[in-house]
Amino acid sequence: MARSKASLKDIARRLDLSAMTVSRALSGHGSVSRKTKARILATARKLRYRPNMLMYGVRTGRTRTIGVIMPTLPTFFSHLLEGLHDELAEADFTMMLSWSKGHLVGGPDKDEGRFIHRLLEHRVDGIILQPTHDNAPHSYFQEIWNEGIPLVAVDRRLPNVKGDFVGTDDRAAGRIAADYLLSLGHRCLGHLAGPSGVTTAILRREGFEEIAASQASVLVAKAPQAGIQASSFVQPALDMLSQLQRPTAIFAWNDDAAYGAFQAATKLGLSIPRDLSIIGVGDLEVSRHTSPRLSTIQQHPNRIGRTAARMMLDRLGGKANLPPQSIEVPPDIVIRESTGPAPT
Template sequence: MNPQPSSTVTIRDVALAAGVHVSTVSRALNPDKRSLISAEVLKVVEEAARKLGYRPNRAASALRTGRTHTIGVLVPDITNPVFPPILQGIEASAAARGYFVFVTNVVDHALARPIVERMLAQRVDGLVLAIATRDDPLVDYIGKAGLQAVLVNRADETGRLPAVVSDDRLAMKLAVDHLVSLGHRRIAHLAGPQNVPTGVGRRQGVEQALRDRGLELASVEECEGYSREAGRAAMQRLLDVYERPQAVVCCNDLVALGAYDVLRERGIRVPQDISITGHNDMPLVDMVNPPLTTIRLPHRELGWRAAEMLFDGIEGRAPSAFTVVLRPELVVRESTRDVAGEL
């Protein structure tokens, strides 16, 4: 016998088939309350629901509980390899609670508020944002709307929203210290966009790490974005305007690959003529020529921690920390070399 169309099957039908009270079915099918039901009863209810083809009525549940069990996630560039593992972490946390995740690719930040307004209309229970800019008015809007939200990969410098980030300054210190230990003294930086917290934090990290070593930044060029094309354009400007550095600290791996392109076109060898470092340790950078020395981040943990923090807020629990900072690590490959003996 085929299951009835799910739209005609009610929770009362499941209760009748399982031989239990309607309230028992309600608890058994509610991720927040199923722990109150014994394993034996839970199995009977789930089997009855499966045979009948029952699907929860999310709209009715939302009216009853005030929750839709959905969250929204906004990312700036879904093609950037940084974001899939962050999304995996978010989805793992959400799935464990029976939540559904809406993901939106915000290619133009001007579209962010209309997207958030649409998600509010869909009554999402909260948001994870990977798109925050510096002094972002969107953060104020979300706060005034009373929506639970957490930032990931980018923190709000004014502390208006909780955030889960990696330590950008420490990441750049690790890169600079590595290059200095190899004998490099004339070190340049391809910086991220200065309208986003990561771009500012990483540039400050490079500058501070050099000052700590008694050095100054040899040259810097700001990238328009965190892309290979932006890295290519910035590397061209850097070589055209400044004396060629011994090493370049890149704000991310895609930018480093853009730098590779320009250096290859100009016959400048990596690392024989110039050392290059990246940031993120995205997939396959160990397979480029030469394999890229970079900074590894716990991207999946970033997403998982952000979602956990969001669900704490949704469920009325105070977060253990307002900003969670995860530690990066240096991964040394073949794009950097020791020049100390040549000085």
């Protein structure tokens, strides 16, 4: 037979204290003496006491749970989730996770609104999500605003929404790539651009062209509008590399697109990096398994996750009325064997 769960009253009865004193000690209230609190905590451990979070929620209006909506896509998000989880766990918060489809183009994921609704039904204290639709209007999240809980977007900005954001300094990622390729002597550069409606892709291209355009010629190629996989970038890269004045180096908006450039170079018999240098963004798993290994821009997703969690905890800790914040984590270059001096 399962052992019955100990309650606050059981602890109080064992120590001849009031249930209110026990409750205050277990919730960290400062009005209980250190000696009494130590006795209460020791007895709670001995009796295997576990707080009833349902009752805690009724009493305080808080569940110490944060709703999270993330894509199932690459290692970037697994590292971001790790950062979120660890930072929230250190503050004694639980993460309730829903997987989105991670669409990059088109309208919102049809499941996103349903997930938001379900998380709110579970009375989460806040929501952290990677949006599926950059151009979502403020009213798209009306259900969240009605509940008066904070929203933090990660990775993709929501320019039309008055909410917090934590992500990569994507414009800096483009600048770093351009500076590096120029330092290697490349003066004809290619860029495999991401979907036109995705802010991360737009900002990376802007940063790249800002630096490169004044010192080199830049050719830009895009995948078909719906294309986000590596295979979608093979033909655009082939077209770019088949031109009379082909680029000697390509900056791809992410590592998957860079892998598409690898495949195109192989089809054309180009040697990497002797004939063509390639650099991506993301430091995804694929970057370590190309041959040669892919140079890339590291986005520090674990740091993004921890920063987003701290931002959420700040909102819940008394900073709810401050203006929306936007934090961009600086990226760093990871130099591997896919980049080298411009061919002579």
